Amino acid sequence: MTAWLGQICRHPIKAHGREELASVLLSAGACLPWDRHWAVAHDAAKLGDGWSPCPNFVRGAKAPALMAITARLDEATGVVTLHHPDREPITFRPDAPEDLQPFLDWLRPLVPAERAQPARIVSAGRGMTDSAFPSVAILSLSSLRDLSERMGRPLSIHRWRGNLWIDGWQPWSEFDLIGREISIGRARLRIEERITRCCATMADPATGVIDADTLGALETAFGHRDFGLYATVTHGGTVSLQDEVHL
Template structure:
């Protein structure tokens, strides 16, 4: 039987993930997921592990008030409050999207600048400033926070096992940064799904996920693999016109609550 075997949240885009037993969903996916982001102070351009691999060592824990706790090896821990209505708005760019979002303030900016090693700001995205999802997929009014293109990413456990066997060593699910992990299906069964239900929430499967160099970063050490694995293997047997695909992007239709162990029903 298909069931939800793991849940993850990534409060800070490209920071460490949190493994959860249960979580609520809002219209931007997992509550608190990728609602915070680091940007270059001068340009407002977003920062990720693609360019700053050490971000894999940056722990970011979300709290129920929407705030954030940041910590990293060799750095003090800092608690950051959710920006208020009078917070400075900063112009930021994420891929082709430009928007203005609340800045977390100078104390937070000093902390993240020290960690990154250059002037950096921490920003947060409220629900009313959300971006629209990648054009050409899903519905025109689908929205996303600071995730690359869509609110949620699903990966089948059997798909990871298949990839690990081909690479020749066990791979951590965390390096692929899913929100939802499903057990009980065949490898890459999720490629054929169009709609699923978990608990009381229905999800649309809108687009396969094209993988990048970030998958070659060990989530435990922050080091890139010298053999470019697992991306090199994915490019051999999972390549499409848009890249090497692994996992499926989802949009949730409605709010609700998820818990590890819930059955998963394929509706279409």
């Protein structure tokens, strides 16, 4: 069956917005460029040098309103613009100390008061993915449609915060690809492991309100909470929408 690249997404600030791309240049051993380049550490974070695991950061699993943020990154200047239905847009530079406080002031109303509060923006020289290795998240649009049918409602791709969405695979057949390589455009990626999901996927990315038991639906149908795959780039190259996907 012919498969192709249906969507490309990146998330410049981990858990704080997404944007869609038409193409992107992947590099061997690296995350998708600018994906999770920054993360927002909370006031209880215990950060090490470099990459740190997700419990150190403000994220949608604890603050579902974050799921409604959209982002736009100007790569040339490092300027990010965020939009949220309940906030005025904000444009700032995550690397600029003078821009931190205005960003934190903008963000705090979206974080429940009983949760650890946003404190600073950090970066690590690699994407702050949930995997300990630099990964690209590959997901199946066919599996998403199947889960949507099982739940009786359409589910947005943005619940899942993936990078590369493949169309044309048989639903759930992607789990058979672990340990194998795929080619997309001029790039090659090795499928490493499944992605186990958290309750951030239960929030509507249009509103940031929890409205769908995605985890319960996965458990009921399949006995697990896995959706999507982590992959590593083994050979760099440009990938574009509609590029064919091959084993």
